Amino acid sequence: MSQTVFAPWDNPDEKPLIRFQNVTKKFGEFTAIDDLTLDIFAQEFFALLGPSGCGKTTMMRMLAGFETVTEGRIELAGADIGPVPPNERAVNMMFQSYALFPHISVWENIAFGLRRDKKSKAEIEARVEEMLKLVRLEKFAHRKPHQISGGQRQRVALARSLAKAPKLLLLDEPLGALDKKLRQETQFELMDIQETTGTTFVIVTHDQEEAMTVASRVAVMDEGRVIQVATPSAIYEYPNSVYVADFIGDVNIIEGQARASGTEEYALTWSEGQAPITATSQKAFSEGQKAHLAIRPEKIRISTEKPEDAVNAMQGKVLDIAYLGNLSTYHVELPGGQVIKAQTANTRRIARRDITWEDPVWISWSATAGVMLGQ
Template sequence: METLVSTQPVSDFAPWNNPGEVPLVHFDGVTKKFGDFTAIENLSLNIYEREFFALLGPSGCGKTTMMRMLAGFEHPTKGNILLGQGNLQEAPPHKRPVNMMFQSYALFPHMNVEQNIGFGLKQDKTPKAEIKRRVEEMLSLVQLEPFAKRKPHQLSGGQKQRVALARSLAKKPKLLLLDEPLGALDRKLREQTQFELMNIQEQLGLTFVIVTHDQEEAMTVASRIAVMDHGKIVQVATPAEIYEYPNSRYSADFLGDVNIIEGRTDISTGETASLYWSDEEAPLTVSTSLRLPAQTTAWLAVRPEKLRISKDKPPTSDNCIQGKVWDIGYTGNISTYHVKVSNGSILKAQVSNQERLADRPITWEDTVFVHWDKGAGVFLET
């Protein structure tokens, strides 16, 4: 499956690289236990103003617990959560400048669209004229003016999602929490809505934190991603940094499709290293700054789109392995070739389908060569 990286225009927005920048949200050594079970373990993390930050990981990794602590529905067993300079734990949920959009949308079925959007403002005893102004502003923002008088059952899934978003934004929170907000939408609508969310977040200049297990969603919308596993953060970086330079096999394998080749190292020079992965094959050459002792177990992570595949052996290549086409996955714009090599492992190489299927030059059972440059992969020691 193709992995999408956010197409947001490149800018200088990178407050996490500025040591003097004060984070909007700061998790300081936070641990959360439920009885004997540790959901979050000694976690520290900074989230900055105007970020679209993603918490990404499988079910049970702790990402929803982090969000519920931000919302005030759970409290840390140990450590502190700061919003700006204040301790967030001292404020009850309804007093926090934080709002949460639930996966189920949680719309009131007996209220129409504008009543749902204005509900929180009414609860805060906001003047009627201000409620009316803010509701109209939110209806315009999410392009739902023609549907203001409709009830939730008269709306499509995408329209309900927009109502829930507008209601969450109406109180102008400093921090908006999104709990898998697009999970109920079909793929095409979900992709469209991802870009709408990005545009709204940029337009309002708010900080969004999204919880998701969908890697494509996280890579599309987020300025940074925290990859989580068993209550710990494995890596925090921009989508492109995690995709191109994962810091572990877990990050590499969780974000996008990847070939992970295990082997033993030769003494590295600090620029390149050799990975002995098969007794029958030449070692692989990898560009790396890691200096590992000889005979250390290490791994090469290389994305399928970085691999080239051909029937003829290339005249020059840093790495070249012969194998047989075991299977082919066709997804329209891309074909993924599964190539079985001499030690029995399978390598995946992706090719853009510039020709029609009937003209495919490589097919099942063909003997092929998979080859790539030494800088195409990442050398990993964990």
């Protein structure tokens, strides 16, 4: 049985759940969001990723109704939500601080919104039990927030946000307060819960690893604009700009002048006295155009002997080694002073280091290993 791939953004007949149409948001003279157009589809786990001050939280606050749009419009399920007050939107927001009521139990925290909506006692009980089961906190129902761990409080906040079955759940840096190991566990829990409920999640984060783990698609933002929207793998393998390549993961950027050397193949002149680099690109570059070649460290081989078959090979010396358990990253200085990072997987225990500091080494990569970028 073949499972259909979830990619509504590739289907022209799919209507988005959320539409930002030429949205601008100004605070006085400052433009926080600059003419932004973006579609988010039902059941997506969508990540807004970018540095502090790039506008991602402003976008979320506009969706929630805490900020008004200066220009343009935001639609939810086809309707303009501009005039709709926050408490009447089918949208819920989970804050970084969790904002739980300290004096009432976990059960009562989850029931709070349902009571305000005047639901019947039976409805409230059934829904709270369902939510407790969803976040696996049945045993903690009668504890107060201070009697449970940070990770459990995070799950209570999530259960409370989902209790009213919103169309859209907004998560503002939801895992910011958790330690690394718990964050990673909670990321997978969030994904499971999102899949189980089918609710559309929009998460704001500045943690690229988090966005790449949880999201169906990621919008990389900078200064109030969306620079690229794509699936995590497409953003990693095919960034559309140096900014995106540099923002996501580790990358080597080599700058040079492009010259066509075959069909979709280019020679990149990059350093005096060094042979040009051969790279492929479906995007055309004109003769002598400035180009940046972005290559991930794991696509670069490192060896003590000159590789016979490599398209691009150059000699350098090891400046630094970062050992990360499963990976080793070598910083190799080339004769022109450029430092290139090469990464190898540590598949066996290291009894002796083959390559160590100050060693002369060869680094090499294929013509298709990197992505040529114009800006």
